[in-house]
Amino acid sequence: MIPPRALVRLFLPCVFLACCGSLLRAAESRPNILFIYTDDHSYRTVSCYEHAESWAKTPNIDRLAARGVRFTHAYIGTWCMPSRVTMLTGLHQYGAKTMRMEGPYPGSEYDPEQLPFVPAVMRKNGYHTAQIGKWHSGTDAGFGRDWDHQIVWNRPAHPDNAPNYYYDQLLSIDGGEPKVVPGYSTDNYTRWAVDYIEGKHRDASKPWYLWLCYGGVHAPYLPAERHLNDYPGVTVATPADIYPPRAGKPGYMQKIAAWEKGPTGDPVLSDKAIGSEIGDNFERDRGRTLNEWSRQYHQAVRALDEGIGQVLKALEDTGQLANTLVVLTADQGYAWGQHGFRAKLAPYDANIRSPLIISMPGTLPEGKVCRTAVGGVDLPPTFLSFAGIDLPWKMHGHDLTPLLRNPDTVWPHTTIMPFTADKFGADCDRVPDPPANVHKAGIPWYVMIVQRPYKYIRTLNPNEPEELYDLLTDPNELTNLAADSAHADTLKQLRAATLAELKRTDAKMVDSLPLVKE
Numbered sequence: 092m093i094p095p096r097a098l099v100r101l102f103l104p105c106v107f108l109a110c111c112g113s114l115l116r117a118a119e120s121r122p123n124i125l126f127i128y129t130d131d132h133s134y135r136t137v138s139c140y141e142h143a144e145s146w147a148k149t150p151n152i153d154r155l156a157a158r159g160v161r162f163t164h165a166y167i168g169t170w171c172m173p174s175r176v177t178m179l180t181g182l183h184q185y186g187a188k189t190m191r192m193e194g195p196y197p198g199s200e201y202d203p204e205q206l207p208f209v210p211a212v213m214r215k216n217g218y219h220t221a222q223i224g225k226w227h228s229g230t231d232a233g234f235g236r237d238w239d240h241q242i243v244w245n246r247p248a249h250p251d252n253a254p255n256y257y258y259d260q261l262l263s264i265d266g267g268e269p270k271v272v273p274g275y276s277t278d279n280y281t282r283w284a285v286d287y288i289e290g291k292h293r294d295a296s297k298p299w300y301l302w303l304c305y306g307g308v309h310a311p312y313l314p315a316e317r318h319l320n321d322y323p324g325v326t327v328a329t330p331a332d333i334y335p336p337r338a339g340k341p342g343y344m345q346k347i348a349a350w351e352k353g354p355t356g357d358p359v360l361s362d363k364a365i366g367s368e369i370g371d372n373f374e375r376d377r378g379r380t381l382n383e384w385s386r387q388y389h390q391a392v393r394a395l396d397e398g399i400g401q402v403l404k405a406l407e408d409t410g411q412l413a414n415t416l417v418v419l420t421a422d423q424g425y426a427w428g429q430h431g432f433r434a435k436l437a438p439y440d441a442n443i444r445s446p447l448i449i450s451m452p453g454t455l456p457e458g459k460v461c462r463t464a465v466g467g468v469d470l471p472p473t474f475l476s477f478a479g480i481d482l483p484w485k486m487h488g489h490d491l492t493p494l495l496r497n498p499d500t501v502w503p504h505t506t507i508m509p510f511t512a513d514k515f516g517a518d519c520d521r522v523p524d525p526p527a528n529v530h531k532a533g534i535p536w537y538v539m540i541v542q543r544p545y546k547y548i549r550t551l552n553p554n555e556p557e558e559l560y561d562l563l564t565d566p567n568e569l570t571n572l573a574a575d576s577a578h579a580d581t582l583k584q585l586r587a588a589t590l591a592e593l594k595r596t597d598a599k600m601v602d603s604l605p606l607v608k609e
Contacts (some may be wrong), residue, residue, distance in 0.1 A: 131419035151400030159450025181471035181486030224304030281398035311370020314390035339571030389527035461498035
């Protein structure tokens, strides 16, 4: 007969091994996360979205939507840097301690001790992490701390190369000396992402998180050579408020005039607007019509769609599709003529609304549409939730899993989008007086919230009118309802909701908001 103590000695190692095996299986079953991030990419270019141009074709993105949940109203960011900071931290601009613009544009710095990034948390919790493509969040791109594998175009660290969105990018691989790499960037990033999905440069025993940061379709909106003849003869409708005045909108909106009538009556980019974006050339671009610009922009999207198709095929070919959460979105949208813009930044859907599609066949419903407004700050807590990792700090957003499980779920949260130009962290504690609170593009600080079907905008300049739009009946945001007494209660409710959300997210500037025009 075996003594009881001996039984214990025999039994405990078995229990230990069983537990270890269980934990290992749990780690192996945790989903991979493929986070595809495009640049200045309007939802209007994606053919499965309402209000897309009828001639725009994105078959691969459409197939992703058919196998997942498509969000109609996603507000990821207002411009390149703050949207990326949000993806790395789960925080709005005013919560990003120590992040700051510094040195020649797009130079920026931060203290990783005071502002840790989400991929470092995932890495410490057993994920293999990778980042491929554009970086716009400090000269420190985080290799070895945030990323196990990285092929990075670090614009803040190399401002002289920062305009090279499509060719001859200065890239650093796994912390190595940066070198100029030939080829079309969209295709390069796709090839390297496929390599990673297929198992190169990663530990096959770990779940993985890949942030694939395309530079397309940012200015200068260069299509791949194979797409230069796409969409022949297309035309776009001239937006109703392409020229000022714009009734009901704040004072700065009466000055936005990127377009003027050309010799044939079609809108052309105004002389004063040429030069406001990377790659502009006065001699080449003078007199180019809105039709020509829009065609070129959509042509550049074609390579993105092809690349997305290739990385999704790699998932399928390697048997990883069922265990990979795929998220496709963009840092913000981009206006072409709407409200007089060729730009992002402003609080209107044409400027900042992004595509957002989330797919995991077999786990999430397929072919569904969610019309609840969501924000960029909601994505990091969602990733951590799927990874089974507790929030490492208070984040400003909310886990989207309930909406992914049932897109018709009543969402109790407020979606807010703040714009504090190029200021972050403590530099946002107080709203500065104009012109210090006005971006170089002429857009002042604002806060915006969306509670379906309404959007509320508060421009943070003294004595400017509030804005209220019914996105269901007025998706182009042409009629400001704020002064309509029939909507007084709605205005009051959304004004209060804005203040409450600023307070919930610890925005100190809530105590210095300028008065609105009564």
